[in-house]
Amino acid sequence: MRSAIAAVVLLGLGACTASHQRTTTLRVWHFWSEPAQERAFTALIEAFERTHPDIRVETTPLQWSDGKAKLQIAFSSGTPPDVVHIGAEWVAEFAPVLADIPDSLTANLCREFLPIGMAGQRRVAVPWTVNARVCFVHHQLKLPPEPRWSELVTRLRSFHAPPQRYGIGLCSSDPHNVLKRVLPWLWALGAPLLTVYPFSATCTGQTAAALDTLTVLVACAVVEPSRSLDARMRRGELGVVLSGVWMLADSLVLRQYQVLPALPSRPGVRGESILSGDCFAVARSSMHREKAIEFLAYLARWESAATFCHRVPDAGFPAQQPPTSAALDSLLRRAPQWRHAYAQTLQSRLLPSPPVFLDAEYAVEEAITALLYGRSDGAQTTRMLAQRLRAIEGAHQ
Structure with missing residues (x-):
């Protein structure tokens, strides 16, 4: 009897060991x-x-x-x-x-x-x-879900009353976030910047024109890092801003802002964000x-x-x-x-990701920040950026 019990125990231990070995x-x-x-x-x-x-x-x-x-x-x-x-x-x-x-x-x-x-x-x-950065619009702007670009500009200008309220929030001095929160506006204005590789080929006349149009908005903008812009959103101080979907978990934001299904853009241009x-x-x-x-x-x-x-x-x-x-x-x-x-x-664009991407991103963010602070215009920014991107691309060939 004892032998039988011992055999059963041994068999059980063997099964457990085999099971453990199969994990x-x-x-x-x-x-x-x-x-x-x-x-x-x-x-x-x-x-x-x-x-x-x-x-x-x-x-x-x-x-x-x-x-x-x-x-x-x-x-x-x-x-x-x-x-x-x-x-x-x-x-x-x-x-x-x-x-x-x-x-x-x-x-x-x-x-x-x-x-x-x-x-x-x-x-x-x-x-x-x-996910993608999406366009938050303050309810006071009373914008329709798919506003024209001209309509957006008119409404955000009327909202602008600093230091209590700013028409638009634009991101600066914040690695990776400048690109995600500003580049989509340039695309909406017709710029092909960074949409194809080599990136230097996207520094075109359309890019220069879009940069110049963006500087017009700076007159009714607050230019700050992402965290500061998100804090202003919670206080309802921004008319329009690109931010992440995480802000939709904030009840203060939900009460004050709508989200547009696509960025307002120039006629014939898709309002894309960065995917x-x-x-x-x-x-x-x-x-x-x-x-x-x-x-x-x-x-x-x-x-x-x-x-x-x-x-x-x-x-x-x-x-x-x-x-x-x-x-x-x-x-x-x-x-x-x-x-x-x-x-x-769903209406967003995946950026090309060649080995030089991080260097190119840094160059573009520096150029955009300089433009937002008035240190260059659209043509100068585009010309200098093209030279810098060509150098980056050439160094990795």
């Missing part, structure tokens, strides 16, 4: 490191592990300030995680060390977001969430590619992304097509402004 641990590095973000991401992982008992997900949160450098070091040293979270702008840079993604994982992507995650003809990352996105990819050197793809397939479902976006408003919107109109409605019904923010995100 795959996926190392996932991600940038959802703020407390609310990490809780929401952890909840998704726990749900995944319940339905995939053979996979354990081990996460490492990164900070935006130094996370990219840590990823670069991990890949260069041959010790990368299995799954990485990267910004849409980093895809081209990391593409050589990323595995190809099966078409099945992107079959339900919105067509507007298909370019995200591509490196040439290779799909190396799965777009998960997307941003968060992607997940698999390291080419991963020993667990098959399991990593299973994890990405789970994340890539509308339900997973929508659950995360609902809990983390600053994440934006799922990159996938909603399975039904009701599914989309359930995500956008939080406030009327969310629907227009989604419309603007």
